[in-house]
Amino acid sequence: MSETYELAVIGAGPAGLEAAITAAEAGVKTVLIDNFPQAGGQYYKPLPAAFSASKKTGVEKAGDILVQLINGLPVTRLYNALTWGIFKEESGDGWLITLYGPDAPKQVHARRLVLASGAYDTPVAFPGWTLPGVITCGAALILLKNQRIAPFKRAVVTGTGPLLLSGAAHLIEAGVQVVSVCETNRLKPKAILYGPTMLGEWHRLAEGANYLSTLIRGKTPYKMGWSVIEAHGQNHVEEAVIAKMSDSGIPISGTQQTIKVDTVVCGYGLTPNSGLARMIGCKFEYHPHQGGWIPRRDGTLQTSLPGVYMAGDCAGIGGAENSRLEGQIAGTAVALETGHIDKQKAAEFYGRIKSDLVQQRRFGKMLGDLFSPQAGLISLAHDDTMVCRCEEITLAEVKAAVAAGARTIGEIKMVTRVGMGNCQGRMCEHSVVNAIIQELIAENATPETVGIYSIRPPLQPLPVGFLAEAALEE
């Protein structure tokens, strides 16, 4: 029988690192698990170990501090380890976590869980979105910042939210010509109400201003209320079509322009990476402005399952600072529950972070209100557009399944095979849900009636031999 930990933290980004640090500092016996070879997550993403930098960016330095803290604590660190399943222990007490990775044990046991698995770019399907040269904003930033590679030469950046500015500014500094930045959402008049929220965020204002000045230097127009609606090319993007968008996210006919580009960078907000929580049965609620389906949590960030906490963007998009605070909250809650700190110490902690948390939640709400992708974006997909990239299922096939009587995403999956491929539905869920709702407007279909894919182990495809071996050892 392998070791039993008091706490397993899954994901070593801003939220997971803080949760593990907070818990371990209080004396909680903790294991920290991450799929990548180094801690930091997608936000701090450290340079590859073989690279060296004479000067680090502010974000890299902030990440280094957390990594040094965790390295100085008695925490078992399992990196390069994919958590492919979580199972309730047969005794009913605690969890069995199954891992896959070159140096990872096949399983660990833990009494409590903090899930901190982050988020990924929300995939929006449009004609040509499977062509080489169409990449997410996250992919562009990883190639630029982490790999120091300029992907291609002439780009258009499309989507919604401040990440577009970051992506565009980094592309320009890397020597890529950015033809335009298309912000799909128009700034609503109510944005002015968020003035006071922004005043508490000087560093973010400064960062945004810095990106904007790079755009101005690069003579890159920032087009509000526009989006890329198609990409064309033989074996690679050769041109993109952009158009003005209505407030509900539908292209306005007659406004199309064709631009010569070899890259379309797409950043339509972020979707919580909550597969593990869904696998073990945490209850979820639909909150479009926080990235879609969000776990129900109490004030200590405990989910509907006792002893299971969720922190950071995997539980609703709020950004890195919010994720750090949430990690500390979950870590403190576990320390209290396991008897390593008393109620007074926990109360002192909550008092200390309260105003910061209120500010970060306000900031997250602002981003969600102003920059969530509109449901109308499903209108970009044509009948022959692949909505499921893995199984190559078109919008027409999804519509046909609805016409034949399917009403939920589970039924559509059984009929068409959408969501059954390698990505386990992460790339198509958003599009398929919106497509079903669009087809069933007359029946008042909602995200709640359509539902989400059920997630089963393994979370990601594993070599068949590995699974057979793991089963034999049990």
Added chain:
Amino acid sequence: MRINQPTSLLPEVQRGKLVKITVDGKPIEAYEGETVAAVLLSAGISTFRLSPKNKEPRSIYCGMGICFECLVTVDGLHAQRACMTPVANGMQVETCKELEL
């Protein structure tokens, strides 16, 4: 293309040791720490695989191991994510092989 001109957002970095890999039998230079995806893109190769049903070209999309679009064959092992696989000296990468997990 590798970025070699330091700027304020992208300050100077020293890449790892020079290594040699082959891509579809052709020798290509790479640096330790780089991913297979980054090396392919900087060598001008953007079609990593063909989709099984319609044989359409596919490449890196999410860049963080989520979408499984950038699958290539590495040292004979099928369906490896190019964005998650670091290069190593002598590595043999093959693109556009029939990929089934």
